[in-house]
Amino acid sequence: MDCTRRPVVLRGERWGWLHVLHGRDVLAAPSLYALERTAAAVAITLLGERASGARAAQRQGALVNRLMLGDLSGEDFVAKALRLGRDLRGRTLVVTVVDRNGADGPFGEQELDAALRGAGFPTVVADLGDHALAVVGLPAAAAEQRVVDVLSGHRVRAGLSRAVDPPLLHTAVRQARSASAAAGRGEAPRVRRFDDLGVLRLLTVLAEGPELAGYVEDELGPLLRHDAGSSNRLLPTLRAYLDCDGNKSRAAEALYVQRRTLYYRLDRLSALLGVSLDEPEVRQRLLLAVRGLDLLRRPNAPA
Numbered sequence: 001m002d003c004t005r006r007p008v009v010l011r012g013e014r015w016g017w018l019h020v021l022h023g024r025d026v027l028a029a030p031s032l033y034a035l036e037r038t039a040a041a042v043a044i045t046l047l048g049e050r051a052s053g054a055r056a057a058q059r060q061g062a063l064v065n066r067l068m069l070g071d072l073s074g075e076d077f078v079a080k081a082l083r084l085g086r087d088l089r090g091r092t093l094v095v096t097v098v099d100r101n102g103a104d105g106p107f108g109e110q111e112l113d114a115a116l117r118g119a120g121f122p123t124v125v126a127d128l129g130d131h132a133l134a135v136v137g138l139p140a141a142a143a144e145q146r147v148v149d150v151l152s153g154h155r156v157r158a159g160l161s162r163a164v165d166p167p168l169l170h171t172a173v174r175q176a177r178s179a180s181a182a183a184g185r186g187e188a189p190r191v192r193r194f195d196d197l198g199v200l201r202l203l204t205v206l207a208e209g210p211e212l213a214g215y216v217e218d219e220l221g222p223l224l225r226h227d228a229g230s231s232n233r234l235l236p237t238l239r240a241y242l243d244c245d246g247n248k249s250r251a252a253e254a255l256y257v258q259r260r261t262l263y264y265r266l267d268r269l270s271a272l273l274g275v276s277l278d279e280p281e282v283r284q285r286l287l288l289a290v291r292g293l294d295l296l297r298r299p300n301a302p303a
Contacts, residue, residue: 002021002022002023002024002025003019003020003021003022004019004020004022004027004032004035005017005018005019005020006018006035006036006038006039007039008039008042009039018035018038018039018042020035057109057110057125057127059084060084060086060109060124060125060126061109061126061127063077063080063081063084063124063126064124064125064126064133064135065126067135067169067170067173068173070170073166073167073169074093074164074165074166074167074168074169074170075166075167077124077135077166077169078093078166081124081135084124086122086123086124087122087137088122088124088135088137088166091122091137091138091139092137092138092163092164092165093135093136093137093138093163093164093165093166093169093172094135094136094138094144094147094160094161094162094163094164094172094176095133095134095135095136095160095161095169095172095173095175095176096112096133096134096136096147096151096158096159096160096161096176096180096191097128097131097132097133097158097159097176097177097179097180098112098131098132098133098134098151098156098157098158098180099130099131099156099157099158099180099183100130100131100132101130101157102154102155102156102157102189103155103156103188103189104154104155107132107154107156108127108132109125109126109127109132109133109134110125111132111154112125112132112134113125113134115150115151115154116134116136116147116150119146119147119150120139121136121137121138121139121143121146121147121150122136122137123135123136123137131180133173133176135169135172138163144160144163147160148160148191148193151191152190152191155189156189156191157180157183157189157190157191158179158180158183158191158192159175159176159177159178159179159180159181159182159183159191159192159193159194160176160179160191160192160193160194161173161175161176161179161194162175162194162195175194176194178194178197179192179193179194179197180192181295182197182295199288199291203288203291203292203295212292212295212296213296215288215289215292216289216292216293216296219273219285219286219288219289220235220273220286220289220290220293222272222273222274223235223238223269223272223273224293226272234265234268234269234272235290236255237251237255237262237265237266237269238269238286238290239290240254240255241262241266241269241277241283242283242286242287242290245283246277246278246280246283248262248263248266273286
């Protein structure tokens with residue numbers, strides 16, 4: 001069957017084609033004119049929707065910025081979100097902060113908005129530069145796990161706050177940012193809940209100033225300088241030993257080395273750091289330092 005088509009062009013970019021199937025008949029001039037006018041009308045409509053989407057994103061971003069600056073209470077935020085067509089009324093709220101660099105490609109505010117709204121969650125999203133933030137309305141108390149499932153399905157690094165009522169929305173923003181900082185470590189993409197951070201809650205706060213970097217330098221400085229100039233890095237051995245709580249057999253298995261090799265490396269570590277790794281208090285200090293180092297090495301960490 002014969003077909004006549006015309007491109008749909010927006011600002012010099014071809015977005016697609018408009019097709020007319022007409023069998024073996026030849027389209028008359030009026031029909032060709034109508035086809036061209038229709039393609040132009042489709043382009044104008046798409047351009048209008050594109051501009052409308054950009055304006056909506058700007059309004060949402062401005063609303064979130066006002067919330068983060070303290071210009072709006074949580075209740076005011078919910079009221080103003082309704083004017084943007086985002087109905088968060090009568091719901092508990094959760095905040096998520098997502099790294100834009102997803103494992104499967106860029107995952108910015110548009111992708112975050114589409115993923116959450118596609119799962120049935122009303123949401124307000126904003127661009128934070130290297131991250132995207134969303135305030136999400138939960139239809140039920142147990143729906144928080146559904147948010148985790150949606151984000152995990154897109155293989156992104158994200159932090160999730162506690163579920164809160166609107167008056168505690170500022171607190172939820174802070175919690176989500178802390179959880180996102182912990183999720184930004186150099187490991188497989190994952191969603192970190194604020195309630196699961198443990199001591200990392202304190203470390204993420206310290207990471208915003210010079211205190212954590214100073215602590216890491218005091219505890220691990222000689223080791224880091226050794227590894228920077230050697231092909232036989234010892235930090236992975238220390239990390240495995242600490243993760244195994246000083247159990248040498250388990251650490252050797254985790255590192256796939258013989259116990260004699262592990263003993264040699266532990267002796268090197270003790271000499272470099274000037275401590276006894278057999279002491280629980282020392283291991284606790286070093287474990288905090290290693291966790292702090294992970295936070296400082298995450299993308300966009302404070303210098």
